Amino acid sequence: MSQNPRQGIGRLFRLRQEIPASIFSAAGFVVPVALLFLWWLITSLGLVKPLFLPSPGAVLEEGWRQLSEGILVSDASVSIYRILIGWLAATIVAVPVGILMGNFRIIEGALEPLISTVRYMPVVALIPLSILWAGIGDMQKVLILFLGTFFQQSLMIMDNVKNIDRNLIRAGQTLGFSNFEILYRIILPAALPGIWDTFRITIGWTWTYLVVAELVAASEGLGRRIMDAQRYLATDTILFGTLFIGLMGLLTDYLFKKSGRALFRWNNQSR
């Protein structure tokens, strides 16, 4: 460490201080690359059996195999379809429920204890019931994704709505707007950047529930592929599938961030 904190590496470790943008983004690359290198080193030195940890090359090869055989595209499209329907179903219910809970104490009082309890129930444990209720088709997968997303999402949307400046509502009342008009012309647009961020976070969670959703009675899907690979101890398939789901999650996150920025140009925080 340098003597003078204004110079050298000490410059990067000042409390809450800005660092050059180039160094900031470089740091984000260095860590995964270092891990990748470590992974490569361990496997190429033969420190661990490929059964426990296949080499990066083997995982890439597996990815290429899935892509060229068309497995990846068909798996991904099935999974993306389920994610979209499951998340949209949750969102369509969670948005009005969250908005109502955030604005009317009576509805918060009526629903919040219930939702707060249910959200701690393990979704995996609901698989048997979900099969009983929704069969073994796509509906069952969608139901699991819905259950994994909805409860957290509605509580987060309630908070998004509660976080807006209360005086905005008062201004609306003073200007002669009705409750309904205030709801959809003032509260909703004011809360929308927050709600959009909730969308971004919750669709990430929906992705993490994919494997759980495709745990049983599925023949296709990114999650299914991983569960099948377990049977044959195909660690490279497991690793590739996991990394790919992570990548898809990252991509959706990025799309929501980008679109949020375009939609809410007026908002400095989302810039």
Next chain:
Amino acid sequence: MSTELKTKVAIDGVGKVFQVDGSPVTAIERVDLDIRENEFVSIVGTSGCGKSTLLNIVGGLDEPTSGEIRIDGARVTGPGRNRGFVFQSYSLFEWMTVKGNIRFALEKSTLGKAEKEELVRHFIQAVGLSGFENAYPQQLSGGMRQRVAIARALVYKPSILLMDEPFGALDAQTRGMMQELLLKVWEDHKVTVLFVTHDVDEAIFLADRVIVLASRPGKVKKDLTIKLPRPRSFELVTDPQFTVYKREILTDIREETLKVMALDRK
């Protein structure tokens, strides 16, 4: 000083008790106050004396637990377009431009489109925001945002303007400019103003009357008429008479602060 004597706002035995964790807390004990048409009244007091609560009750945003408010003789039962509100937190519609914010306030008006546009233009100019019509609030400084809020509160021609520490978040220089701007707007567009602040200089500089509220529970401790000439400019704060008023109000507030501190120690 106001020469008209018609009562605009009658605050009649107004009290407010809040329920805090199930036990009643008296914010305002009993306030009786008559405000005349086009009068500029400042309300000062220690924090927690209920001055914002009183303003909210006049605005119809809060209900009194006792007494009533009458505006032009009619009892207040809720918010209405005869009153405009300016909050300390600006509270602008941030997804709308400057122009959009002000125009939104006219939406419930029955005026024609051209008249509305003309009013919007007039008030943007009155608060000195010409050239910023299409800016979004987050692109503006605090002082400019509060000017948008003032224009938004005045554009639909309310007869009463309620201001809750509107300049409290601004730096001293901007605050001084905003006070002069407010006086100018008030003189050009006759309107009755109720102005809550904890800044004694600001209260005297702006007002025809300064009301000092006693704390816990709030009631009127002093009703002081400010006989300083108008139009007023910033030099006024060095006027000997200004200092006399200031000393009197500060003494009252200090008394109240000591009382509250003694209460807190118990």
